[in-house]
Each structure stands twice: as structure tokens, then as C-alpha cells.
Amino acid sequence: METRRKWLAAAAAAQAVAASVELVAQVPSYGLSVIGPLLAAHRLSARVTAALGAVAVTVALLGASRAGSSASGVALNVAAVSLWAVLTAHTRARAERALDDVTRLAVTAQEALARPLPDRVGHVDLAAHTRSCDPYALLGGDVHDAVLTSAGPRLLLADVKGHGAQAIRVSAAVLAAFRRAAATEPDPVRLAHTLDELLRPELGPEDFVTLLLADFHPGEVRLVNCGHPAPLRVGRRLCPLAPPQPSPPLGLGPVPRLQRVHLSAGQRLLLHTDGLTDACDGDRAPFRLDVPQVHAALAEPALPDALEHLTDLVARHTGGAPLGDDLTIVLAQPTRTPAATAPEQGPGSRPRPTRPSA
Template identity: 55%
Template structure:
């Protein structure tokens, strides 16, 4: 072969680089296609996760059998709609029945246990009239889902004309808002689900000029820069006295965020659920149902009054 016919150096480089460029182009196309497929799969998985979470936290109607309701929930886990908190409601012939609970811990395990509690409640709450039996049923149903160190605090509330019946298994006591702010501590506290609870019924008066807040410990555990928890004082009563229930909860969330801003930074230290209710005018105002004599008191320990609220500063805050 003559010197003129032999490939030059650029020709040899082209013979080597050309196929490499073709392979790189093909690899780029395939990678782009894979990224598109992964992105589409992520969108589908995100949508499924969102729908699953929304199935757990079903929105409550603004009016549930004569009980006006407003709800605020917030997960401590970034990007999650739910965490260890749970709430739900059913409408019984006697009136609305509400549940608020808190699973110890965070993350997927807490969500799994929350789902088990809600499933048991939705399967049983509409057909079991007795609150104490219902609490025991929920404890039995979820015990197999709990680890050695897991438990669930729980509050169940039956709203009947003129009153509300409460069963509290280790949960923060509800607040009754009227002329004063009252912490409705139970006289017979019970351990949470998973720790052999001994529930009893506490009955308190509840009239259309009063409101009631059911909440999780994300409210009372909110701490400032000095580690001081949020006090249930006149500021909370003022926030909850706004004309509309939704406005009242917005005020309370602002109060929590302002109190804990220096401590938590931009994040939230705990899950938070706030469920605020009030009887609507002309409803839930019939004759007050009789209170069974054994409600709220273990055997052989006497009979409480209808107004099972402790005296002292914890039971009478923020007097106007």
C-alpha cells in the first residue's frame, strides 16, 4: 500500500472515537428513558402513598349529627400526611362518637399501628354501645400489632344531649371551653392500650355555649427555648374563643408555633392533632340522659357527680 493510501492519524482517531460516540449516545438515550420510567414510577408510588394516608385520616364533616367540628393535623415527619396520631368519628343513634389517639414513636411503625387502631374502631364503633367494652375490644385487636415497648394512648368521646361521655386510656385530658378553660381530668386514670388498660366512663355536662378540644400531646409537649411546655392558660382560652371553630384552631396552631419556634427551628417536634367541637344551636340540646351510678368510679368507691371535673387551678383556668 502506498503512503498516500494509508489512514492518517485523524482518520485513525475517527475510526476509534466514532463508535465510542455512538455507544455514548445510545447509553444517554437509555439512561434518559430509565429516568423517565423511574420518575413515572415515583409519581405513581407517591400518589398511592398519598391516597393511603388520606384513607387513614378521613376528613370529618363540618356538622356531625348536630356537632360542629373542625380538625387540624400535622405530622412531625417531613412530607408525611400522617404519623403516630389518629382520629375518626362515627354517628350513632344516640349521637356522634369520636376517637383521638397517639401511638408511641414515629415513622412507618407508628403509621402501621395507627392504621390497626383505626381499622378496629371502624369495624366495631358503630355496633358496640358500651364505651368500656369498646376500649377493651380495641386493646385486644391491636395488642398483636404492638411491640414490647409500644402502646397507644386513646380517648373516646360519646356526645349525647347535654353531655359527653369519655373513656380515657392514658391520653391527654380534653379541654372544655366556656366562661372558663377546664381540663377534664379523669378521677380514675387508665393505662394506654397495650399496657393492660382499666377504662372507666367519665360523664361531663356539655351545652351549646361550650366547646371541647380533643388533642394529642403535640400541643402540651410544645416547648420554648428554655424547655418550658406550652401552658394551658388564658392565651389558649383566648385562641379557642374565636367566633369560628376553624379560626380558633388556626389561632391555637399559631400560638404553638410561636411558643416552640426557637426550640424546634423550622421543624415540628411531634405529631399534632387538634379536634375542636361544639353542639350546634337547637341540636344535642334535648333532655340530659341519666348518668349510670357506676360511671367514672371503680366498684365500692362511691358515685361521682355529673360534673366530673377536678377543682383547683388545673380544672378552672383562664376565668373571664
């Protein structure tokens, strides 16, 4: 709206200048008289463009009569250009409305696929930050989701080959496959095999999907990692949880294995895609997680504050430059309340935050 007002002011001012040149200074310049409708055609409605065109024709007629020129010929020329400007404005406005409709549909479809994580699933508090490297895409190559199974909360974090809009098709397939099988398959290793089978028809010969599954149980988290960056356990220190036996990603013959890790109620789990560690500064140095500033950020009492502090560190490291890859960070912390009695909480009622323990 503000941009249109500026364009209207500019077109009106240009038309006023043209009228002054022709009527006040009495300098014939019939080409200058159509500058108002020509400017309006780029950003304003056909009605406004027509009004400025009518002003242009009137100014041209008055200027021609004072200069003794053929008023009818001048009026026809200016009217023809003004009519072209009106048609251009009408066509542009229709195209913009169609683009707005398509954009709304695309945003709605992406929002339906990339639902935000809840603040809590079962006995685990969650906070997530995701950003596509494509400014026009809500969903890129990073995929995350959470379900509550009969055994407890289950998290998915996956990274499709590619990024931005080009990876949306496969990302949507990953989400569909996970939502189809995750709630009913108790074994995360079998779930990884199932996802690989379901995604195989969607993947090309060189496509792949890195996968990290995290099943939360009392006192521990059970991980299945297929080619994904290792998560970090956040306590008194940061502890990378690299799998003892690495597995290839989905689509490249994965060999998923279960990794059981102690995770108490006072500790946190940081899951991330390689967009975090691939964020580089001006000297092409990657973002490091093994520094005190990162530990201090992740130790903030509230999970959203911890993520905000971490993303601020990333922004300072990159100097605010656009990221070259999609970025997703998920921070999870088991609560001290037993899962059987823990109430589900919405965005407006978070539990009392605690700092990570050892």
C-alpha cells in the same frame, strides 16, 4: 416542571459554552463538549439528552477537523459518553415513573384510612388539624375519627407509640377496630375493652396506644381516657378534664372508666395529642395551654378560625421549626339546635358561629 425548564436551560447553556470554546476560540476540549448530555441525564428526558448528545458529537467533529485531529476517534468517544447519558436518562425516567405510581397508591391508601372529619356529626360541630412529623406521611401515629351512634356523636382520638411512617401499621389497625365496633357498641367503657382486645395481636411487648373516647349527649360529654392527654373544656376559662382515676393505655392493661362532664351548647371541647404540649421553643420550653393567648384563640367565633389561631401560636412558639412528634387537634362544640331536628351540614354550609360561654 419549573425545575426541568431550569435544567434544560442550564444544559443548553453549558453546551453552547462548550461549542464556543471549541469552534470560536478553537481550543480543543472534547471532554467539555459532553457536558450538555451529562447534565440532561440527571433531570431531563432521554429524547432531550439524545438531542444534546447529537449536538455534542457534531461540535466534537467540527472541532477535531479544524484542529487536524482524528475526527472518527473523537466522534466515537463523544458518542459513547452521550449514549451512556441517554441510557442513564431513560433508566432514571422509568424509575421516577414507578416511584410516582407507588407514591400515588400510598397517598390514596392513607387518604382512605385517614378520612377528614366532617364539619358536623349529629348535633356537634367539628374542626380538626392534623400533621405528621414525617413530611411524606399523611397518616402517622395520631388517629382520629367520628361516628354517629344511636345515642349521639362519638369521637375517637388515639396516639400510637412512635410517630410518622413507622406508626402507620398500628394506626391503621386502630382505625379499623374503631370503625368495626364504634357504631354498634353503646357503652364507651366496653368499647375501650373491645378495642384493646382487637389491637392486642397488632401490638408488640412494648407497644401501646393512648385512647380518648368522647360521647356527646344533650348537656354533657362522656369521656373514657386511657393514658391520653386530658381534653380541655373551653368556656369563660379553660378547664382541664383530667380523669379522676387514670388508666394505662391500650396494650398495657387498661382500666377504662366513664367520666361524665357538663358541656353546654355554648362551650367547646378541645381534644389533642401530646404533640401539642410537646412542641418546644429554642430553650426546650413546652407549649403551654394555660395562657390567655390560647384561651383567646380557642374563643374565636368560628371553629376553623380558632384552630388556625391556635396552630399559629404553636408555630410562633417553635419558631417554625419542624415538630418532633405528630400533632392532632380536634375542637368540638354542641349546637343549640336539638339533635333530632338539626340538619346535617356539609363543608360549604356551616352554622352561625358562637363564642364559648361559661
